[in-house]
Amino acid sequence: MRDEGGHAGVAASCRPITDILTRVGDKWSVMVVILLGNGTKRFNEMRRLIGGISQRMLTLTLRGLERDGLVTRTVFPTVPPRVDYALTDLGRSLLVPISALGAWAHGHRDAIDAARLAFDARVDANAAQDS
Amino acid sequence: MRDEGGHAGVAASCRPITDILTRVGDKWSVMVVILLGNGTKRFNEMRRLIGGISQRMLTLTLRGLERDGLVTRTVFPTVPPRVDYALTDLGRSLLVPISALGAWAHGHRDAIDAARLAFDARVDANAAQDS
DNA sequence: CAGTATCCGGTCGGATACTG
DNA sequence: CAGTATCCGACCGGATACTG
Numbered sequence: 001m002r003d004e005g006g007h008a009g010v011a012a013s014c015r016p017i018t019d020i021l022t023r024v025g026d027k028w029s030v031m032v033v034i035l036l037g038n039g040t041k042r043f044n045e046m047r048r049l050i051g052g053i054s055q056r057m058l059t060l061t062l063r064g065l066e067r068d069g070l071v072t073r074t075v076f077p078t079v080p081p082r083v084d085y086a087l088t089d090l091g092r093s094l095l096v097p098i099s100a101l102g103a104w105a106h107g108h109r110d111a112i113d114a115a116r117l118a119f120d121a122r123v124d125a126n127a128a129q130d131s
Numbered sequence: 132m133r134d135e136g137g138h139a140g141v142a143a144s145c146r147p148i149t150d151i152l153t154r155v156g157d158k159w160s161v162m163v164v165i166l167l168g169n170g171t172k173r174f175n176e177m178r179r180l181i182g183g184i185s186q187r188m189l190t191l192t193l194r195g196l197e198r199d200g201l202v203t204r205t206v207f208p209t210v211p212p213r214v215d216y217a218l219t220d221l222g223r224s225l226l227v228p229i230s231a232l233g234a235w236a237h238g239h240r241d242a243i244d245a246a247r248l249a250f251d252a253r254v255d256a257n258a259a260q261d262s
Numbered sequence: 263c264a265g266t267a268t269c270c271g272g273t274c275g276g277a278t279a280c281t282g
Numbered sequence: 283c284a285g286t287a288t289c290c291g292a293c294c295g296g297a298t299a300c301t302g
Contacts, residue, residue: 010180014162017229018298020243025156027275031145043284049141054276069246076223080283081282090242098148098231104228105151109220112151115200143265158295185296190265212302224272 025067028061031089036071037095040086061076062101070094154199159184159192161229164218167202168226171217201225 003109035041037111041049047058062085070091076082087095089090137167162181166172172180178189193216196202201222207213218226 004211010166011162013181014165014233016236016240017233018158018161020154020232021156021161022158025152027149028154030149030152031142034142034145047284051142055203055285056277056287057275060275067247067250069250074283075284078222079282083284090239090246091241094258097228097235100231101151101228103147104225105147108221108224109147110198115221116198119198119200122149178264186265187267188295189298191295206264209263210302212265214264 004087012109023064024094024098026061026064028057029065030102032058032061032065033070033091033094033098033104035084036087036091040084043085065091146245154195155225155229160186160196161233163189163192163196164201164222164225164229165233167216167218168223171215174214174216178214204209237246 024033025123028050031053032046035049043058043062046057049054050058054060062071062073066073069088072086072088074084074086076084139192153163159181162184163177165194166177166180174189174193178184178186181189184192193202193204197204203219205215205217207215
């Protein structure tokens with residue numbers, strides 16, 4: 001019982017993981033979660049803090065996180081309107097493994113950059129040889 | 132020093148994390164890494180085990196992981212050709228936070244599904260009201 | 263067996279304009 | 283302020299055909 005016995009169950013057992021990773025692995029979700037990790041924020045406040053995200057994408061990202069129960073959206077019926085976003089308990093619990101992955105990414109950043117440079121150099125060398 | 136002081140540094144500090152997550156958050160990378168996590172595999176062997184991935188995507192996924200120094204590719208100049216894929220030390224170290232995230236995903240799967248159902252029901256109810 | 267090459271539909275995400 | 287609506291280019295990923 002090591003790696004054999006894999007009919008199609010491998011894909012099935014990874015489905016939830018991949019599912020989460022595609023939610024959190026998109027262009028902005030992690031940044032939003034981490035940002036909300038240190039406090040409630042308003043819409044345009046996040047927009048400014050992130051700097052580079054479009055209105056549309058911030059809305060879509062927040063809606064996705066809200067749908068998954070990671071973020072709450074609180075509307076104050078004032079004028080001008082005010083909407084607060086915050087992490088739920090579920091969202092805060094996600095912060096733990098996300099931070100672990102973040103720490104890994106930060107810690108191995110140089111190694112990855114070096115690997116990329118080496119790989120690209122090797123590819124370029126091969127391409128030049130095929131002239 | 133809590134959440135203020137964010138000019139544009141938030142995006143910068145999340146760049147490596149997002150970078151890793153877009154690599155690992157694509158459709159197949161996690162599955163491939165976990166699969167290689169319990170041993171060296173050959174190309175078509177992985178293709179069968181994953182079941183559902185196209186030849187093209189498996190190639191691209193493996194090339195990406197190889198480029199980042201997470202996977203090694205060993206070609207045996209035999210006939211028919213044989214190519215072995217395995218995790219590097221870096222790749223194995225990634226397995227740790229990935230597994231943590233996997234455990235989180237697995238553990239909170241029901242909560243997320245429930246949140247989605249509730250959210251969709253709420254949206255449907257609002258849509259019906261706007262008839 | 264282990265790829266590469268090409269085509270092509272679907273989705274992601276930015277830009278812009280408009281609204282309560 | 284906090285969105286929605288629309289358009290559109292870029293990229294992702296599957297299907298298919300071909301190769302050493």
